[in-house]
Amino acid sequence: MRSYFSxxxxxxxxxxxxxxxxxxxxxxxxxxAISFKDANFVAFPIDKWTLKxxxxxxxxxxxxxxxxxxxxxxxxxxxxxxxxxxxxxxxISAEGIMARSVIFALACxxxxxxxxxxxxxxxxxxxxxxxxxxxxxxxxxxxxxxxxFVVIMVLTRLRSMPNNLVxxxxxxGADSFVxxxxxxxxxxxxxxxxxxxFCVLTSIDDFVRTFFLGGYQTTLPMLIFAKVQGGMSPExxxxxxxxxxxxxxxxxYAEHFTRRSRM
Amino acid sequence: MMVDSSMTETAKVSPRAGPSYAGWIxxxxxxxxxxxxxxxxxxxxxxxxxxxxxxxxxxxxxxHIGPIYxxxxxxxxxxxxxxxxxxxYTLDNYRLFFQEPLYFMPxxxxxxxxxxxxxxTLIVVYPVAYYVAKVVKPENRTRAxxxxxxxxxxxxLIRTFSVIMFLANRGAVNVFLREIGLIDRPIILLYxxxxxxxxxxxxxxxxxxxPLYSAIEKIPSSLVDAAADLGAGPWQRxxxxxxxxxxxxxxxGCSLVYLTSIGVFAAPLLLGGPNSTIFPExxxxxxxxxxxxxxxxxxxxxxxxxxxxxTVGLFMRVVGGRTVKLM
Numbered sequence: 001m002r003s004y005f006s007x008x009x010x011x012x013x014x015x016x017x018x019x020x021x022x023x024x025x026x027x028x029x030x031x032x033a034i035s036f037k038d039a040n041f042v043a044f045p046i047d048k049w050t051l052k053x054x055x056x057x058x059x060x061x062x063x064x065x066x067x068x069x070x071x072x073x074x075x076x077x078x079x080x081x082x083x084x085x086x087x088x089x090x091x092i093s094a095e096g097i098m099a100r101s102v103i104f105a106l107a108c109x110x111x112x113x114x115x116x117x118x119x120x121x122x123x124x125x126x127x128x129x130x131x132x133x134x135x136x137x138x139x140x141x142x143x144x145x146x147x148x149f150v151v152i153m154v155l156t157r158l159r160s161m162p163n164n165l166v167x168x169x170x171x172x173g174a175d176s177f178v179x180x181x182x183x184x185x186x187x188x189x190x191x192x193x194x195x196x197x198f199c200v201l202t203s204i205d206d207f208v209r210t211f212f213l214g215g216y217q218t219t220l221p222m223l224i225f226a227k228v229q230g231g232m233s234p235e236x237x238x239x240x241x242x243x244x245x246x247x248x249x250x251x252x253y254a255e256h257f258t259r260r261s262r263m
Numbered sequence: 264m265m266v267d268s269s270m271t272e273t274a275k276v277s278p279r280a281g282p283s284y285a286g287w288i289x290x291x292x293x294x295x296x297x298x299x300x301x302x303x304x305x306x307x308x309x310x311x312x313x314x315x316x317x318x319x320x321x322x323x324x325x326x327h328i329g330p331i332y333x334x335x336x337x338x339x340x341x342x343x344x345x346x347x348x349x350x351x352y353t354l355d356n357y358r359l360f361f362q363e364p365l366y367f368m369p370x371x372x373x374x375x376x377x378x379x380x381x382x383x384t385l386i387v388v389y390p391v392a393y394y395v396a397k398v399v400k401p402e403n404r405t406r407a408x409x410x411x412x413x414x415x416x417x418x419x420l421i422r423t424f425s426v427i428m429f430l431a432n433r434g435a436v437n438v439f440l441r442e443i444g445l446i447d448r449p450i451i452l453l454y455x456x457x458x459x460x461x462x463x464x465x466x467x468x469x470x471x472x473x474p475l476y477s478a479i480e481k482i483p484s485s486l487v488d489a490a491a492d493l494g495a496g497p498w499q500r501x502x503x504x505x506x507x508x509x510x511x512x513x514x515x516g517c518s519l520v521y522l523t524s525i526g527v528f529a530a531p532l533l534l535g536g537p538n539s540t541i542f543p544e545x546x547x548x549x550x551x552x553x554x555x556x557x558x559x560x561x562x563x564x565x566x567x568x569x570x571x572x573x574t575v576g577l578f579m580r581v582v583g584g585r586t587v588k589l590m
Contacts, residue, residue, distance in 0.1 A: 009497065013398055016390040017407070024414040027465070030435045031425035088319040107319075109327045114526025116543045117568045120550060121330035124561060128333050144326050176311055177301050181288055205418035208528040212550070221529075224420045228427070228533060240424055244417040251416035255409065 028244070035237035053238035062223065063239055070220040073135070074203040077142040081199045082192060084143070085150025090184075092151070093158045104151075111148035118145065119212040126213065134215030141209040146202060150195040157191035190258050197254035201247060331568070338561035356562035366545060366563065373542035374570065376460070377525040384464050384471045384520050385513065392475035392512075393505075397484075408476070415469045423533050426462040427453065454536030462534040463524050470519040478512025479505070514583050518575045525571045542567060 038048035057063055088107050092100055110118055122141045123133075131137055165187070169179040207221040214222065220243060227236045283289055291297050304310045337343050341351045360366050391411070399407045414422070429435050430452040437449040452458055482505060490500045528543050535541065546567070549560030 010398055013390050013394040016387075017394040020387065020391045021410055024411065024465070024468075026435075027425040027429040028414055028417060028422070031421075031428050034428060084318070084322055087315075088323070091315050091319045094315060103319075103323070106323050106327055109331075112522060112572070113331070113568060114522055114571055116526040116528045116546065117564050118330075118526075119528075120546065120560065120564050121334040123550065124337055124557065125326075125330035125333050128337075140326075144330075147322075175302060177304070178284065178288065178292060182284070201416065205420075207419055208526075211528070211547075221418060221420045224418075224424065225529065225533075228420070228424050232428075236424065237428075240417075240421040244421055247418065248413055248416040252409075252413070255412070259405070 031237055032241045032244075034234055035241045037234050037237075040233065053234045054242070056235055057238045057242065060235075060239075062218075066218050066220045066223040069217055070204050073138055073142060073219065074200045076139045077146055077203040078196050078199040080139070080143045081146035081150050082196055085147045085195060086154050086188070086192070088147065089151045089154035089158060092155060104155075107151050108148045110144050115145075115208045119209045122209065123212040132215070133213055135217070137213040137215075138210055138219070141213045142199075142203045142206055145206070145209060146199040149198050149202075153191045153195045153198070154188060157188055161187050194254065194258045197250060201251060204247065334561045335565055337558055338565050340558045343557040343561075356559050357566070359559060360563060360566060369540050369542045369545050370563075370567070370570075372540075373525060373567075374574070376456070376541055377521050377571075380460055380463050380467075380524045381517050381521045383460065384468050385517060387464070388468050388471040388516075389475060392472055393479055396476050396479040397482075411472060412469070419466060420529055420533075422466055423462055423530050426458070426465055427533065430458050430461065454534070454539075456539050458534045459531060459539055459541075462530045463527055466527065466530060467520050467523045470523060471516040474516040474519065475509065475512040478509040482508045510583065514579055517578065521575060521578075522571060525567070 033046060035053055036049045036051065037046045038050035038052070088103075091097065092104050092107065097103070113121075119141065122137075122144065126133065126137050126140070131140075161184070165183050166179050169183045170176070174182065204220060207225065210219050210222055218226065224236065224240065224243075227233075227239070284292060292302070304314060338356055339352045339354060341353045341355065343350075345351075360370075395404060395407045395411070417425075427434070431437070432449040432451070432453070434452075436452060437446070440446045440450070452461075486508070487500055487504055490504045495503065526543065528547065531539070531541050531544055535544070542563070546560055546563050549556045549563070
């Protein structure tokens with residue numbers, strides 16, 4: 001039987017796809033192009049090319065410090081969010097838990113609340129508890145935001161796990177800790193990898209929570225924000241291009257990894 | 264659970280008879296400290312349940328509900344930090360919102376803006392998602408999808424920045440139009456609603472794309488074939504078969520895009536102008552700078568949260584009927 005899907009105005013669909021791809025890629029591609037422009041202001045056309053902006057960025061102490069700080073926050077966030085997220089997912093999937101859907105809804109709450117409101121409520125929360133703004137508060141905020149996504153990913157994976165695997169381990173004499181470490185956790189690896197990459201990327205990218213919870217030390221998005229507000233220079237383009245390449249590489253690798261382990 | 268408790272008994276009676284494992288976990292399990300701590304917990308059904316419950320529940324109650332509760336509490340205070348005599352509770356902060364058009368109008372504008380962005384994103388992204396899910400050959404699908412996903416691994420600010428360069432007076436669009444002789448002086452594209460919606464859609468269309476894609480991909484081709492065999496034309500097949508079957512994707516995509524676009528913060532700061540002030544900027548200004556108006560800010564945040572969540576709830580009810588699940 002032939003498929004009638006192909007009877008649809010196929011060219012129109014194809015055109016919409018490619019137009020959309022151009023819409024998504026063109027601004028970023030042009031931004032990258034300007035980072036090679038040999039002039040002090042950001043404008044088209046590009047007549048002379050140079051690498052000096054990259055040299056300048058790589059020597060920029062502020063940029064390097066912001067990178068390290070952002071990476072540190074992302075690693076801590078990922079660590080905490082993964083532990084708490086897995087824990088919550090185990091609770092939700094446990095046998096005989098009452099009000100399962102209520103717990104699930106509440107666990108997802110920070111993902112549903114608009115970003116700004118989430119940031120403001122956390123800002124109020126830490127002031128009420130007298131927690132100072134700064135590194136700890138940022139990590140707390142990023143972790144709260146990341147936990148729901150870890151929960152969802154781990155739960156999806158747990159649902160596909162046959163019940164009898166853990167039962168078999170227990171029958172063979174493993175206590176529940178060993179069963180968890182040797183059966184459940186290895187089974188969760190693809191979901192954990194996906195969740196961790198997601199945590200790292202959202203934490204490095206996060207602006208609004210850092211804006212409200214941060215102290216004097218700037219993270220990468222804060223630095224880029226300050227530079228963009230302070231005036232355009234191809235140096236920002238070079239900076240953005242470097243960050244983009246690194247994050248896209250992490251994303252692509254994670255995509256590749258999860259795709260392969262799913263097969 | 265019977266199996267469970269009998270296992271526990273044997274483990275308690277003869278701990279040495281337990282199995283041994285290779286690697287660090289074997290050393291850990293064999294150590295006497297383990298039997299006294301983790302082993303004890305792991306073998307007792309009750310402590311295990313408490314441990315499973317305690318940390319997640321404490322986390323959810325303090326950090327998922329706590330901040331919103333505190334925000335609601337401060338929103339009905341007359342002053343924060345409270346005056347020495349203790350806080351006075353009042354509804355003035357909410358009254359202020361409805362009396363002052365300076366607050367009320369941006370709020371309305373924000374809601375209308377988010378609705379327009381959501382509708383535009385749905386219309387723009389639907390054919391794209393459909394194309395990837397149904398027209399592209401299965402072996403090329405991953406590649407077609409990756410091409411769309413890659414830009415989203417660049418951060419929010421980097422993408423906003425690239426939009427600025429794209430639309431600026433000496434940016435790509437204006438230079439291109441001047442080169443081909445369509446315009447003499449640049450068209451103002453930046454710092455208005457156009458640039459704001461362009462940028463926000465650029466930031467969040469992924470949240471529409473993925474749910475739509477997975478919903479459309481699940482539609483069995485045989486249903487569409489059957490409709491065609493019964494004489495339905497392309498439009499009817501879309502209207503009567505494909506659209507209703509992709510309803511779940513439309514609902515979750517629209518909800519996600521709406522909730523995200525109503526809370527965007529960096530994009531309006533960088534892409535919006537004085538005439539396109541939307542509510543997030545107003546709220547943020549109440550928390551930052553010299554004016555320390557936390558109770559007002561908290562009240563406005565609560566209103567915004569209530570309105571945005573109830574809009575989504577209403578939308579799900581109306582479009583999805585009763586069967587909708589968030590996931």
